[in-house]
Amino acid sequence: MATVIESERFGKLTTRHRDCLRLVYQHRKSAEIAHTLGISPRYVDNQLIEAKNILGASSRFDAACQLAAYESEVDSSHPVEITSSIEPFWPLPVPLPTKGKPTSTLTWQQVLVWGGIIAIVTPIAVTVATMVIVSLTLLLGMKPA
Known part of the structure; x- marks a missing residue:
């Protein structure tokens, strides 16, 4: 007591x-x-x-x-939590503000992974877009510049 x-x-x-x-x-x-x-x-x-x-x-x-x-x-009204306080690394949370989380709460590892994803996907997307434009110009009978 x-x-x-x-x-x-x-x-x-x-x-x-x-x-x-x-x-x-x-x-x-x-x-x-x-x-x-x-x-x-x-x-x-x-x-x-x-x-x-x-x-x-x-x-x-x-x-x-x-x-x-x-x-x-x-008082036993505070049960012990066994859950982890660290947010799961994967799946990656979206790095944009949402209604539930108006501020970014990404860990430095998640920021690093998002940076890598963006660095890899951006050149691929630009290349694909260029290929689509060239293909359409050829299909329509125009000469690419």
């Missing part, structure tokens, strides 16, 4: 502190946490430092373990 002192300590944590610590408990890095919560990695680090200091923990993972232990005693 959680003591009054523990309840006061954990009561000082903000919702953002708790969200970050829960994701640290799932072994996620600051960049992954930032992507998941829609904040910057630096802000995540600052939140984790504050939470670590509030709880008097030696590391961010230690603080996350303390929060997990406290929440398991007090």
Whole structure:
């Protein structure tokens, strides 16, 4: 059972502190946490430092373990997620804004692959278009320039 002192300590944590610590408990890095919560990695680090200091923990993972232990005693409404936070590499998401994702959230590997695809497909498309134009001009009896 959680003591009054523990309840006061954990009561000082903000919702953002708790969200970050829960994701640290799932072994996620600051960049992954930032992507998941829609904040910057630096802000995540600052939140984790504050939470670590509030709880008097030696590391961010230690603080996350303390929060997990406290929440398991007090409230079990936060089930542990086993899902991966990293978006799947394949199939590649479209590199354009959509209604669901107005900003690009591609990883650097996905950007690199899209760059390679564009670098390969563009010359092929230009060559095919040129061949179609030349073929049509020959079929219509015109001389290509």
